[in-house]
Amino acid sequence: MIRNYSTREYREKLYDDLHVRLSNILILMCSIFIASIGLNMNSTAVVIGAMLISPLMTPIAGLGFGLAIFDTRLIEQSLKVLFTQVLVSLLVSALYFWISPLSYASSQLIARTSPTIWDILIAIAGGIAGVIGSRKKEANNIVPGVAIATALMPPICTAGYGLAIGNVRFLFGALYLFLINCVFIMLTNIVGTKIMMKKSALSSFKELNIKMKIGLISLIVLLVLPASYSAVTLTMNEKRKQEIKQFVGKEFANYTVINQVYKSKKNELVLTVVGDPISEEELETIRQKQASYGIESVQLKVNQVNNSQKLDSEMTKEFYETIDKYIDQKLSEKDSQKDLVKENEADKD
Structure with missing residues (x-):
């Protein structure tokens, strides 16, 4: 009995999932609202609960898979859904923090403003687990676990907090962490899909043109360098x-x-x-x-x-x-x- 999706079956599944549906937007709004409350009240348990119901992982996985098989339609669809989700998340979280009577920055919020190299390693490890878990046909706890480990929701909510109070450091620091998670989960999906495709009839990563390859490598370098500097600074401060x-x-x-x-x-x-x-x-x-x-x-x-x-x-x-x-x-x-x-x-x- 085959328990994993084939490459073609998984592509069709992604096509079915990657739509801007009202039900998915409402779920996203609820999860963002819950995560914002958790961050505002400094409650780790509430934030984890919000991450479990978040649909943010799907378009990132779809984008990585689309790049791996060079499916432009899937790439466009994934980007459309991801952009919509990010925009809705920012607006909902900013609205919450704008009307919230608690305007101070909790430790949960502050922790999402200074990404380090360890966040990159977590995103890579989580992305690898996500590639394996998402291909399984039976229900499993791998994908929800990846959503918690890579923490896609809290950075977006923190960026919304920065937007609400007009704090540029919180806004761009949190968006940087979110971008790190997105990019490295996407990259592990590209590599993982390439490895798992074997002799698929679909096209492979080799079909990516040279400009796209250079673009991906440049993006990796731009993300890794500041995170590495931040990690070194953090280590030195803790030692001091x-x-x-x-x-x-x-x-x-x-x-x-x-x-x-x-x-x-x-x-x-x-x-x-x-x-x-x-x-x-x-x-x-x-x-x-x-x-x-x-x-x-x-x-x-x-x-x-x-x-x-x-x-x-x-x-x-x-x-x-x-x-x-x-x-x-x-x-x-x-x-x-x-x-x-x-x-x-x-x-x-």
């Missing part, structure tokens, strides 16, 4: 944060650090500490130890707070704000521990 954490934890172990801010643009570390006064000689000794942590270039600034020190009005305000945050954090940690103890006691009863 870990080095600073170790430095502060060890060298200021005898003090209560109530505020710690690293200003990457100025390459400056500002600490607010409570405890015995630190002399300039002691501070200079601490600064000399920065090299052993790999942060010798970081400018260390220490704001000291002790009983004998008189604070100006600006520093007093900043100090009390910092103290309030510190107390709230500690109370929150204690409440969490109490709740955990009560849950354990209830389980024992």
Whole structure:
């Protein structure tokens, strides 16, 4: 029993699926609306639910397959559906964020504005799985899984957020991530289709003219270079944060650090500490130890707070704000521990 679509059968299936139907548009609008709410409320579960019902994968797969067999009609149909879906998605998400009372950028939104090389690797791996899963005749969870892993919905919603609030960084950063996912899923579909076609009667990837091949290669390079730079920057920043954490934890172990801010643009570390006064000689000794942590270039600034020190009005305000945050954090940690103890006691009863 044949469980996979042949190349010709799969092409006919794509032709049947690639239409701008009202039902598909309504499903897309619902999924975009749900994803926007999830991103706005910082809820991962809601965003995942939206990705499961999203129809965005079909035109991307159709575009890759059309390029692989050089079917211009299928390519045009896929582009038409994809363009319509992207336009509807942007409008719906922008409308939601425009009327939403919550205008702050959640961590879910911020995470979709700086793509890295890892997003490309995810798109490639997801595209390979998608090629295999989409050819199976029986129902499977591969294609929905690819939709979740490659995360096509959140970038579009984030771009809509940027459009709604007029933030160019969010708009173009999210669209860049969406383009990465689309292009590399499409490319894996081209290669996967070529491998799976074998001796098909349909035309092959070799029929792509030289201009189209150059165009695809140029697009890959243009997408990979910024993502690679972003990945290197992200890795260096994370390394720097870990080095600073170790430095502060060890060298200021005898003090209560109530505020710690690293200003990457100025390459400056500002600490607010409570405890015995630190002399300039002691501070200079601490600064000399920065090299052993790999942060010798970081400018260390220490704001000291002790009983004998008189604070100006600006520093007093900043100090009390910092103290309030510190107390709230500690109370929150204690409440969490109490709740955990009560849950354990209830389980024992």
